Amino acid sequence: xxxxxxxxxxxxFTFYTGFVNTAARPDFKANPTIASGDFKLSIDNTSGVVLAxxxxxxxxxxTIVRFNLSGSEMDGDVINVLCVDAAGGEWDDQLxxxxxxxxxxxxxxxGVSANLTAINSNAVGISANLAAINSNAxxxxxxxxDTVAIRSDSVAVRxxxxxxxxxxxxxxxDTVAIRxxxxxxxxxxAILTAVNSNAVGISANLTAINSNAxxxxxxxxxxxxxxxxVLAIEDTVWDExxxxxxxxxxxxAGRRLRQIDQAFxxxxxxxxxxxxxxxxLDAGASATSNIFRGDRIVIxxxxxxxxxxxxxxxxxxxxxxxxxxxxxxxxxxTSVSEIVPATVDLETWQHxxxxxxxxxxxxxxxxxxVLADTGTTLPTQISANLTAINSNAxxIGVVGSDTxxxxxxxxxxxxxxxxxxxxxxxxxxxxxxxAMTKIDYLYKNWRNRKTxxxxxxxxxxxxxxxxDQKATISDDATTGEKGEIATGA
Numbered sequence: 001x002x003x004x005x006x007x008x009x010x011x012x013f014t015f016y017t018g019f020v021n022t023a024a025r026p027d028f029k030a031n032p033t034i035a036s037g038d039f040k041l042s043i044d045n046t047s048g049v050v051l052a053x054x055x056x057x058x059x060x061x062x063t064i065v066r067f068n069l070s071g072s073e074m075d076g077d078v079i080n081v082l083c084v085d086a087a088g089g090e091w092d093d094q095l096x097x098x099x100x101x102x103x104x105x106x107x108x109x110x111g112v113s114a115n116l117t118a119i120n121s122n123a124v125g126i127s128a129n130l131a132a133i134n135s136n137a138x139x140x141x142x143x144x145x146d147t148v149a150i151r152s153d154s155v156a157v158r159x160x161x162x163x164x165x166x167x168x169x170x171x172x173x174d175t176v177a178i179r180x181x182x183x184x185x186x187x188x189x190a191i192l193t194a195v196n197s198n199a200v201g202i203s204a205n206l207t208a209i210n211s212n213a214x215x216x217x218x219x220x221x222x223x224x225x226x227x228x229x230v231l232a233i234e235d236t237v238w239d240e241x242x243x244x245x246x247x248x249x250x251x252x253a254g255r256r257l258r259q260i261d262q263a264f265x266x267x268x269x270x271x272x273x274x275x276x277x278x279x280x281l282d283a284g285a286s287a288t289s290n291i292f293r294g295d296r297i298v299i300x301x302x303x304x305x306x307x308x309x310x311x312x313x314x315x316x317x318x319x320x321x322x323x324x325x326x327x328x329x330x331x332x333x334t335s336v337s338e339i340v341p342a343t344v345d346l347e348t349w350q351h352x353x354x355x356x357x358x359x360x361x362x363x364x365x366x367x368x369x370v371l372a373d374t375g376t377t378l379p380t381q382i383s384a385n386l387t388a389i390n391s392n393a394x395x396i397g398v399v400g401s402d403t404x405x406x407x408x409x410x411x412x413x414x415x416x417x418x419x420x421x422x423x424x425x426x427x428x429x430x431x432x433x434x435a436m437t438k439i440d441y442l443y444k445n446w447r448n449r450k451t452x453x454x455x456x457x458x459x460x461x462x463x464x465x466x467x468d469q470k471a472t473i474s475d476d477a478t479t480g481e482k483g484e485i486a487t488g489a
Contacts, residue, residue, distance in 0.1 A: 005446055009100035010075040018063045019083070019091035026454045028063035029091040038086055041069070043076035051081070067096075074100060102294055105442070116414050118263060120407070125256045127407065144227075266295055266339040270302070272319065274331030281319040281337070289316040296342040297321060302334035310342055366435035423448070426461065426468040428487045444468075457482060 007013045018028040034055060040048035052073065058064040067081065079098040085091050240254075248255055269282030279297060286292070290313060298308040309323040331337070421436065423444045430437070449460040452473060459469040467488030474481050 003104050003106045003446065005105050006101040007074065007079075007098050008104050009077065009102060010071050012071050013069045013074050013098070014066065015069075015096075015098070016058070016064050016066050017094070017096060018065060019085075019094060022085075022089055022092055025092070030062040031057055032065065032091045033085075033087065034065075035086060038084055039067075040082045040084075041073055042080040042082065043073070044078055045080075048080075048082055074098075076100065105446075113417070115263070116410065116417070118259075120410050120414065122256055122260055124407070125251060125253070127404070129253045129256075264340055266292065266341060268300075268336070268338040270333070271331050271335040271337055272333060274304075274327065274335065276330060277323050277326045278320050279323070279327075279331045279335070279337065281321060283319065285319050286314075287316040290314050291316065292321055292339055294342055295339050297323070298338050298340060299331055299335050300338055301336035303332040304329040304335050307331070311339075362435075362438050366438065369435070423462060424468070426466065426488055429469065429485055458488065459485070460488075 004013060007015075019032045021027045021029040034057070036054060037050055039051045039054060041051055042048045051067075052070060053068055055065045055067045058066055069079070069081075073079070077100055079100065081096040081098070083094040083096070085093065267281075267285060269284060272280040272282065274280065292311045292314045295311050296308055297311060299305050304327060307327060307329060309325050309327070311321045312324045313322045314320070421440055424437065424440050429441055433441075445459060448462065449464040451458045451460075454475075455473050457471045457473050458467045460466060461468045469485045470488045471485045472483035474483075
């Protein structure tokens, strides 16, 4: 049987009760008379209407009466069932109040599991992208080293050219001296022939040097252009707008980054106005009323920056979102907001009591903590690590190591959720248990046998015989009270 905890709005719901015997209080009436018109239903404090289907006594348990409410009869935040013995004299009148919620506990568990699976998948893609960035950074370092070497060779060639020019001037000077000395004509002719031959070789060498120097100049210019292009490509990559139409290649970095953003952000924009407990979103916000109900609005820039709160209602026509708590600083037309999914139930936000047993506020807090450890800090860590990669190649290794740790932590959380656990034994629940122990108690309360007399609530062990926990029940005809759960010993 699917979970019905807590009762879900607009979803059929079955619950059980008993009627106190008017003639033998406080005992319950066995086989009470069920008459048409004795049971009326009020949805969100509207006028009561007769139940579509009368309750029925359970076969074999003559004091227990079962109510089956339809989805339409549960379509409200507060459902009141008024039970009045019109004939009188048989059983006492009774009012039953049910607070509904938007989600069942099973819905929360399924959502957490899906988010952890997506985070694990994205972590693998991020690891591959970081490896590619590390490879590119190594290639850029090699290119920079080659450019320095080319520049050094250019300086050496220039120095050699200066030496050759200097030698040429000496040869020219010696030739003039030979002519002036009046030496033997044959000797002069031989010397000049050798000098001319060397001059031709020197000229060819100078031509080659000039050609090489030109090529080196072009190469140096190309290296500057390549470096400029690399920087331009880097800037373009980080400033690129990620859209579904232009970045939708399966397993690509663009698609994965866009999917991560969509998983953590529902909508963003600049507000039009605000009051003590509302904010008027931008004109481009959704036209569907209550689509943001239960989400969290965070002011990231402008008036009220760093404030955040939970949406309890949203008007798609006026764009006005009503908050669960008042703002410390009223948002205004300069307030830039982001809407992100929240991780607790509306009854917790609005300080209502959850119908049924169990510490739902603690469960909600623990789920929020799990998401914070695995989802909220991941984009921030990635952004910080990628910035460090641009400025220091050594930091790339550190980022890769941090990514392995994040993935390891994610797998550890997933393994914790998959491990089989035994139910808590007999004894009073601890004041500050860990998250999984809280979930163990909630599951035990949902699954195991429970009984309730006029003064005691009892929760049994798996054997359905041993009382593991119990609480005192009292009713002064005005207020019904259930005491703190204690040991059943």
